[in-house]
Every structure is written in C-alpha cells, then in structure tokens.
Amino acid sequence: MKKIFTYCSMGAVLLFFACKPAPKLTESSLIPIPQEIKDGKGVFELNSESGIHLIGSGEHLTWVGEYLADRLRPATGFDLPVSYDGGNIRLELAGDGNAEAYSISIDENQVSISSSGEAGLFYGIQSLLQLFPAEIAHQNVQNQSWVIPAGAISDQPAFGYRGAMLDVARHFLSVEDVKHYIDQMAVYKLNYLHLHLTDDQGWRIEIKSWPKLTEIGGSTEVGGGEGGFYTQEEYKDLVAYAADRFITIVPEVDMPGHTNSALASYAELNPGVNLPNGKLDSVNKQPLDYQMPLRNPQASELYTGIEVGWSTFAPKLEITYAFVDSVVREIAELTPGPYFHIGGDESHVTEKDDYVYFVERVQDIVSKYGKTSIGWDEIATAKLLPGNVAQFWAKEENAKLAIGQGNQILMSPATRAYLDMQYDSTSRIGLHWAAYIELEDAYSWEPSTFAEGIAAENILGVEAPLWTETVTNREDMEYLSFPRLPALAEVAWTSADKRSWEGFKNRIQKHGSRWNILGIQYYPSPQVNWEGK
C-alpha cells in the first residue's frame, strides 16, 4: 500500500490540530529547477525555536546566515538567531570543487545546506526560500505554519556566467531601482549584472578627469527628461550591494559608436578638420590633434531620440585614446570584477579599418588596467586578445569569427534573450525589431544548439539585456522582465535535459503569488494559469 504522508500543525490561536497531505519536494516550484531532487519522509517545520547554525570558516559566512534570517524573520516573527553554536538550519562550508554547487537535505528535524563556496550556500538559501509558502515574502507577521517537504536536492549551474543587463543610458535608472533588480536577480541565481552606462542619449557614470561627461552628457535622456548619473561613490555602493549577493558588475562604455553624449560634452573628441594621425608638432612635440585651433572641432548637440548607429568617436585622433584611457582607468579602479565591456555595436558611420584599429587599441587599454574585454559581436571583426569575449546578439558569422580566434561567446540572441522586445503586438511598451518574445519563446531554447558552430564549450554563459528606449520607471522594468528574466535564468542555470516548458509553466505560476506580495508588476502572460490573478 502506498503510504501518504501527512503533517499536522497546531493552530497558533485555536488549540486544535489540522492535518493536511504533506507537500512533496519533487512537486515544489523551484526556479531554476535543480539538477536533482528526491522526496523524503515527512516535513520540516520552522518554528520559534529554530536557529541558523554556521559551520566552517568563510569571510562572509555570517553575512550569508544573516541574509537568510532577514528573509525569514518578518513573515514568521521568529527570532532565528545566527550562530556557530547550533540551530536546526545548518549552513555548512565544506569540501572543494565548484563553489556555486550546493546540496540541501531536509528531514523532520533539520535542514542542512552545504557547499564548498559561499556562493553555493547563497544559492542553496535561494532554493530553500522558494520551498516555503509564498507568504514568507510578507514584511509583516503572518499567522500560519511554515512547513517544507523533506527530501534532498543537489544542484550546480550549467553556465558560469548568468547575466542580466540594464541600459541605464537611454533612461536613467536610480540606485534604488537597480538594487531592487539585483535583489530579484539573486532570487534566480544570476551572477553578473552588466550596466550599459553610456550611449548617445546619456553618460551615467562620473569620470573625475572628464567632469563634463556627466554635467552635460548626463543631463538628459530619451524623451528629454532630466537624466542623471551615478557618482563614483554611488557606483561603488552598487558594486558592493551586488557583491554581497554574489553578483559581479560588468561596466560598459559603448564605443566607438553610440557616443553622442560624450561628443556633446567635449568638442575636442569630435574630429573637426581631419589631420593626419600620429604626426608630432615640431615645437611642442604634441600630437597635432591636440591643437584645437587647427581642427576647430564643435561639440555635437545632445540627443533624446532613439535612432541608432549614427555617432562615432574619431579613431584617428590620439586624444580619443587619451580619453578612453582615463575613462577605463577610473572605472576599472572602482570595479573589482574581471570584465570591462567596450560596446562596439552598430558603429555604422565608422570606417571599417578605423573600427578594427579602434577596437584593438581599446582592448589593449582595458588589458593594461587588468581587465578582460567583452564586446558586442561586431568586435570579432577585429583581432581579439586571448580570453576576450564576444557577446552574440545578432550576427552568427561574428560569433563564428570569435570562435575561430579561440574566444568565447556570451549568448544574448535578440530573438530570445532581449527583454525589451514586446511579448506580442499588444504589449504596452517594448520594441519588436528582432521578434515578439512570449514567455515560451524566452524559455524554450538551448544556448549550445541555438546556432550551428556555437557549441557548449564555446559558450561562457547567457545574458538577458533590458534596453530602455521604452522603459521609464520600475514598473516598466518589471513588466518586461517578469516573468521572462526567471525563464532566461533557468536557461542559464539548468542543463537542457532537466528543463521542460510544461514544467516551467507550472512552476512559474507560484512565483506570481510572491510577486503580488512584493508588489512586482509582472506581465501576466496568457500562457500561464496564474495563481492569485
């Protein structure tokens, strides 16, 4: 006879026992779905005696324990002390191997999460939090029991780079909005946040040696609003906030195209009268292009439209590289992560040879400051430095050029991964030049078979960009990102053999209940039977 496990809990106010069929771990709504899940016997119930037990030594282990406690305390009202002395939720740092892999075992007496790395523990915590009822997301005490199914999970990511991108240039997004996005990225085990910091419409990061970039270039945005920028202190704060959640910031300065905000800030970056490159003035020994009166360059006008591909730096002028050197140096100093994104897309008005020359020089500058370049796929038309990464968004032949040079690809195919594409023709915001992307389209693709010639070993990871031509505030970000960002997070985390659209469709509906509690204004895709809608 098949045994049906039940669990009973005592009502907090009314003294009677209520019994319900026990939930099963294999039927839980985890996103991304873990590699392995097994059912156990019975349930674990969090109660007022519970505590978080840290085991092992790690610089941020206490922080990780407190992070878990902070997520559990408001809705449960329990104390949940975090200590090295004991507690029935064990967080154990042990062993070696993949620092992002983790395992969880749950029985009636305890929950145990273990990993060789703090990142893995953090991901185990995200899975654990998703096992609790959705009401755990409330910020005030809920009068209910907090039961999770017994069993075991073992999990590790398919790809090491699982990213999201925010375009803070077309419309500026506040530090608070970016942090809010980081919080949700953490829930879905994403680990890189690419910030598109500059574009034709705005320059969003303070550069102390070129202050007009933000004074002038940061003063507007698409549609003519007031724009904005991050001071270096604010950027550092974002870097630290993300790092606490095991997310690495990748700053992007898009060049040589998409540079009007810089060209509007500094006249001398514009070519003016063309002079031969590299010749030195015999009196001052200065490159000729520093001699402003000789070339009489004019600053461009600020731009608040959404056309692309019409601006360019002047790759023949030395001042261009003096400028790029300062910008890369200042941003690299503030950025502990390994990558610096140099853009390189849609430079339609840059001469082909100039473009290649520019990309190669800028790669050298990035490398001089200890960073690895990432660029949009067009950069693969230049000779890439070893280890540099091409971000595939449009042209397979560019991705193949990169692979042919022995470089890796970051997968962001616009037809699947672009969060700024409309869901369908009725979506209230978004573009549709690449595709309409309903939830199933965002979910049902596999990076390693997406394009011929781009195999698993060529792929660094997956990134979901949110371009913001039509995004003006947090609600807009949420509408385009949820539920597609979790779909893409699962594409990046879970190997193809463990994923299915049917499974995802059933699991995502439970996340809608959490988003309702958190006030996240997601797009209620008609492909899903949402709970609580």
Ligand code: TNX
């Ligand atoms: C193409 S994707 C662009 C961006 C736009 C985006 C809008 C890429 C590398 N360039 O400049 O914002 O389309 O979808």
